[in-house]
Structures are given as structure tokens and as C-alpha cells.
Amino acid sequence: MSSTDRVPHNGHPAIHAEQLRRHYRMGETLIRAVDGVTLKVNAGEFVALLGSSGSGKSSVLNLIAGLDRPTSGSVIVQERDLAQLSREELASYRLHTVGMVFQSFNLIASMTLAENVELPMRFAEVDRRERASLAREALARVGLQARMNHRPSELSGGEQQRAALARALINRPQLLLADEPTGNLDSHTGTEIMNMVREFNQQLGMTVVMVTHERALAERYAQRLIFLADGKLVGDESNPAVAAATATDYAGADGERR
């Protein structure tokens, strides 16, 4: 992988959330899903959002992904405040700046893997011929070139998540957001997926924010662990083991995996 593939960093934090709140009403009660979260994520960082279910970690991720809008506060990504963007601009932000993977893969069942991977390029109006070769390339990168014309239901969970990763990366986003990416996978397949995510983080320089409730997984891959409870930030610690490993030269890390 050449160095030109790396996402350029300009010194600003990739993500800067300030007093972020997301409240919504459910009947009579007001739910404070996110309640005053302030955090910064540096470009190229691999961060894990940890917390029990209902802690607000997925809500924070959705706000960063531009899928949802904050009730108050701001999320600044690449110097743009998502709260100020129009619906159209948010869609473009999701299309070009963010790649997402989900616990339930979220591939479109009626489409083949190649078509699924091509879909974001259709929205980005990429030329048809270029699209096909890029999709092939992306699927080859995750080892699915032989499964291109299969539908998701014909694949294992791990294969589906790999296809989802290929789709998330197809428009070369700077941010990879993963919501419990290994939640539906056995530990061996989960490791395989996580290694890929780490590879993208290290080789492409992508900023990764991963939501998980598994502390062990987070400790193994993330440079920083952020803890949430009841919509509030309750802990933010760097993970020296991973941070140190990342600091070593990439060639060494590559060589170790091969």
C-alpha cells in the first residue's frame, strides 16, 4: 500500500464534540441519551467508546456519523459543525467523509456483494466502468474477490462484515465508525475483522471510532478508551500497550502480521 493512500492530517482534531446533548421524548419521559459529552479525537487515532447498553455510546456514534442531530452542543468534524449542516450537506458528509460498519452488517439483501459495494459510488455519481473496477479492488482487499456475485444471505457473518468494510471504505472516507462490529461474530472471525480495521487505521491513516461493550476487545486494538454511562463521559484513558505498538514502525507491524 503506497503512502499516497494515507489520509492527510492537518493538525486539527478529527472530531471535536462540545457539550453534546441528544435528548428525546418517549411518552412522558425525557430520555437523555447523550448528556453533555465533550471529547476530542485526533486524526489517525483509534478510539473505543465503551459502556453498557443504554449508556449512550451508539447515540454519540450516530451524532458523529451525521445520522442524527444533537439537541444542543456541537460536533465538529474536519472543521465543519455537523449541527449546522443542511440535510443535503449531511448526506454528502456521510457519503464522502464517513464509512460505517454495523453489528448487523446492513448489506442490502437483494444485491450482490459487488452491487452493495458499488452503491455508495452510485450516490457519489462515480462513472460506471470505474465503479466496477473499484468495487472489485475493494472486495479483493478484504479477500472476497471470489464471492463478488453472491448475495449476502449466501455468505457467513465474517464474510458479510468484510464486505461491509469494503463498502465503508469505497469512497475513501477519513473516518471509519464501527458500531459493535464483532457483536454478531465468533471470536476468531471477530479478530479477523478487527485486524482489518487496525490495518486501515495504520496503513491508510484513517481515524477509527469503535463502539463496543467488550473491554478486552477495546484494550487489544484501541489507542484510547472512552467510557460512557447514562449519556455522560465517565472516563477517558489512553491504552499504552496499543499506543506503543502503533508508535513502532509500520513496516515492523506489517511484517509481524504476515
Added chain:
Amino acid sequence: MKLPDLTELALRNLRESLLRNSLTTIGISVGVASLVAMLSLGIGLQELASRRLMKSGLFDTVVVTSRRDLRNFGREEERSGLAPGESRILDEPTRQEIERLPNVLEAYPDIRFITELRYEDKPHLTMVAALPSSAKSNDAFEGVQGNFFSSELAPEAIIQKAFAEELLGRTPKPGIDETNVKELAAPLLGKDLTMRYAQRETAQTASSAAAPDKAAPGDQGLAAAAYSVVSRELKLKIVGVADLDPESMRGPTRARVFLPLALAETLHVMHPTDLREMSRAASDQPVYSSVSVRVKNPSQVQTVENAIKKMGYNTFSILDASRSIQQFFKVLDVFLGIFGSLALAVAFIGIVNTLVMAILERRREIGIMKAIGASDGDVKRLFFAEAGAMGILGGIVGVALGWAIGQVINIGTNIYLKSQSFPPEHFWSVPWWLVAFAVWFSFLVSLAAGLYPAGRAARLDPVQALRYE
């Protein structure tokens, strides 16, 4: 998203729920078919009526009469414009003047008189009219048995079938028009008719006497015309029997026996209006009670009529009659269209229902598309494309279906007509503009039906949609 991608995705989505989308499309087809069926029936009936009127041969004809004439058609022009005293008489120079007007093919005098015709020594009293040779190409003589006049001056006659029946002593059954003209013509063609008529013999003598009571002011001088009336006989050979009535629009003055125009002019038949017209004639130029003007194209009838009115004559054309007929058909078309559209309205609801169901079913898919970067517009356009595709498809199938229904009804009706010994008729017409209109209309209706579902799909909250299992 680009249009080819949009179309591709829309068609793929339609194929995914094949049964439901097919049923919806069939619903649209039935709606379009009923609309096409109704409208083509309306158009077909209108064409049939027009064809019938065209065959009367008077669609491109303007009848000109003098304002002084006793005959009037009860038209308002009688009261406006020139007073009767100032108006001009309709004579040969005028006829030539009219013939020189732009867009006029010919102007021929209307020679008609009631006289006695003897066939096998039995007298028959009927109206006789002169026909110009141009009438040969007239549609009115389409069904003629025998021939047209051999020459302009030939002592020949074409008789109308009702008169033929009279000559043969047959009485048509009332109500049913099933006369076989061929059968009627066989014993009559080539036979002689003896026409008895009163000839006016003009003697150009010195002035004054003729009709002093008619010397109104404004006359173009008082030329005297004295004449005597002589009884004559002329043998005519029956050369043709006409099925259709070439003068169907003339009402009470319509003729049943026709002579060549040039021959009729040489006869100088005494005419009731001669008494007063001749008294005012400037010369021995013939004076006519009416002149028929043939116009190049029915669309120019109005212009020619106006030009002749300016010259100071009354005019009448079938255009006035056909205008009200056209109006009737417009109203009929609207009514048929409304009934046809009812089925399309049901199809409209069907599309809305199908697409709303599709949103519920594809909620998650819409959420995924939004999560990976689809804009509200992309989602909206996708649903529009699906609705539009069903509309175009339904429209095409519907037109074919409507056409087929029309054919079946047309064939069925003609079988019935045949069993009642009526000639077959084509009263069903699907013009190309109707095909294009139906498909386009179906497309628009479908897009309109997609409006609400597409808007709803576009507004879908992706977070909610992705949570939904």
C-alpha cells in the same frame, strides 16, 4: 444519483416484489385500458359522423342566395347589413366574380325546379336539380349504380334511390333502410324518362311593361325583359341510381332527379323567381336563385363565406351545422374520459398503497442507503422512478389492452350489424396521439401517486430505520 442508475435500481426493486408490483401495474393497465377504450369510442363515433357528413359532399360548399330572395335560411345577416332594396341580384357576372375569389374551386348556379317526369306513361312529380361535372368526384356518388353523365350536355339523368323505388312502384319498409340499390338499378338503367317542363322564351323587346310593381329604388336600371312560356318535353336516359343522398342537407328542396348542369342551363326552365328577378335584370344575363360555391378545403369555408357576405349576399354552409356536432362530441369525449379515468383513479390508489407498503418493507434498506450517503433526494427519486416505471409499463400494456377491447367490441358490433343486414362500420379509432397521451397520462398519474410515498421515504429517520428489525 444519475438517471441510468436510478432506473436500474428502480427496476431491480420492482422485480424484488414481482407479484405485488405486477398486480399494481395490471391495475394501472386496466385503468389506462378503460380510458383508451372510452376515448377511442368517442373519437371513433365522431369520425364516423364526420365521414357521413363528408359524404354529403356539402362540407366544402357554401350556398349563396340573394338577400332579396324569397328563400332565406332564417339567418341574422338578413336583418343586418344592406337593406333588401340595396342588395344585389345573383346573376351570371356575380357568379363569375365569386368564382374568382381566392380558395374557390367553382361556383355553379343552383338550377332546380319541380316538374313532371313520365316513366312508362305514369307521371311522377318531383324536384329536378342540375349537377356540375365536378360532382362526379364527390363522395356522394360513391355508391352510385351505373355511370355518371357521359358529357355536359348529354340528355341523361341520375336518379335517387327513393325515386327509383317510386318508379318501380315499390314502397320501402318504414324505419329500416335496407334497400338494395343494385337490385333497384338493374331494371331502370338505360331506360327513358320523359321530362315535361315549361321553357321561358325570352324576347328582347322594349322596356317598361313587365312588372311595374317591382321597380324599387336602387335597381341597376330597368331593363325590360319580356318572355313567353312554352311547354316542352325532353327524353332522358337513366344512367345512374345513387345510393346516398347527395343533397341530404337541403331539406325540403332536395332533388330526386339530377341532370348535367350545362344541359339544364340550355333548357331555360321557367322558374318561380323569374317573375320578379327578370324584371330587374340589367341584361339578358341569367339570374339565379342560388349559387353553390365549392371551396378548396373545408377549413377555408369561413373565409369564403365572409368574402361573399361582403359582396352583399346571404350564405349558408354545413360548417354551421358541423360546428354544433363537433361541440356535442367534445362533451361526449369529456364524459367518456371521466368514466375512463375512474378506473385510473382506482389504479392511483393502488400505486400509493404499493409504494407505502414498499416503504414499510424496505425501511431498513432506506436506512442503510441513507447511512452510506444517500440524500433525501436520492431516496425520493428512487421511489419516483419506481412509480414512473410502473406507470409507463402499465400505460403501454393498458393501451394494448384498450385497443384489443376496442377491436373485440368493433368486431362484435359488426357481426350484429351484419345480422341486421346493415353495412359494417368502423366506429373505433385509436389515433397515435391517443396512444402517446395515454402512456404519458399514465406516467404522470403514477408520478403523482408516488408523490406522497416518495416524500415519506425521503423523510425517514435513518437512526430509527436502522434500529427497526
